[in-house]
Amino acid sequence: MRHLLDTEDLSRDHAVQILDTAQEMSAVGEREVKKLPALRGRTVVNLFFEDSTRTRISFEAAAKRLSADVINFTAKGSSVSKGESLKDTAQTLEAMSADAVVIRHWASGAPARLANSGWIDAAVINAGDGTHAHPTQALLDAFTMRSHWSKLSGIPSVGADLKGMRIIIAGDVLHSRVARSNVWLLRTLGAHVTLVAPPTLLPVGVEHWPCKVSYDLDATLEAGVDAIMMLRVQAERMKASFFPSTREYARRWGFDDARLATLDRLNLKDTIIMHPGPMNRGLEISSAAADSVRSTVLAQVRNGVSVRMAVLYLLLAGEIRDPQPNSKQNPTAPATAMPAKDNS
């Protein structure tokens, strides 16, 4: 694995390896000295072209716990506002010898462009691009679900997957990169996913995704569920009217107090409620649901640091990469620069 761009191409073995490593990383947060020397001397650049609180802080905490140096870059207040291109920005970072670039961008595909264009040599980690993918969020969701699921079935979580788990992902699927990444990853891990959304908030071609689709949240709840993930209604991306009013949305697709009571009525006492944050309380999730014992919102944030530590470790700690064939300096060249003919 060289980059982490999406979860669609992530194999089951790789996904489980990341989750297992994250499991060991989570122990570090409970120690007296919350730091490991594994990435000492490596530089991680957080390149954020879009606003973010928890993802950026989480990546920063993860890199610092592994002793890497962190450079934070936000598009606001940088030369990007003067019109600098992604290529020039990336190459500036490369010149400062970044070993990994964590990128969030409003354009879908920007991280893939950065990884495959040959502009830079660093490992690229996608921290959310447009409406395409948010792999570390999906991994931390899967991590949270796995510890819950393996505790229920009484098996050790290391090495386990999510076989047989029934998961509802409900809300603004159209604009959600979290939903897309989760659908692919949870499929790989063996879970059964059902998307629930108003027809206007489902993307074209959703019928080809490896999941079921429903418009009716109550009917899907009745069928039984082990985890419910509510998605944020992304008002900033909504340039058209996708539903008549927020009250109607909350009543039909929000996880309100009545639906919380439904879980108890259906005797689903082990069902958890997840939300990637930030939450619109009262819209897609009620305060009672967000603060109930079923809610894993804060556990997800905590697990985010462990999962991102695992990803940084697995991408950066391994073998120092072979010098690129088009590398400018020749590592075997003698120190005194001679017009070396051939030293093989």
Next chain:
Amino acid sequence: MNSPSTPSEDAPFNAEPVIVSRVVLTAADIDRALTRIAYEILEANKGSANLLLLGIPRRGYPLAQRLANKLAATDPSIDAAAIVGQLDVTMFRDDLAHQPTRAPQRTRVPVSGIDNKVIVLVDDVLYSGRTIRAALDALVDLGRPQAVRLAVLVDRGHRELPIRADHVGKNLPTSSTEKVRVRLAEIDGPTVRDEVVIEAGI
């Protein structure tokens, strides 16, 4: 022009890789060595007070468990399960950048913690000493032990750091081309006999 000398292929061109292996410790030998080490640990510590055995994954941990059971057999006041832990050193290695990524293992320390304890690090083979250096670094992050000792099943020499074992099961003079393999039932499967084997290089 002086072109720098480059390493050539050292292996003779007609050499077939033949793996010759020789058993140097049988299951009974390993058991006797661990019994002796257990007595040495008690002797050096003048009793069992404050003792903590930390095994280094993977094969150091079952060895630490076996040692603890032997300690408990000689001194009934010892609770074997309460004095054994596992210390993962993966993240503290100095060769992380030069090897394929290793998956870290769990670090488990007994609830008593390691502050003011006498720690006995347990590993299977002592070679360059770099694993032990990493283990010492890992210990510093967990607390401040009163003393740290080292027990190994096999010391094969070729140290690269000023590190020495306090308790050695067997000193094994080896060539650096040889490989020392330790097989333990807890790690390699219940059908495998415990043994230490030297595999000759080319």
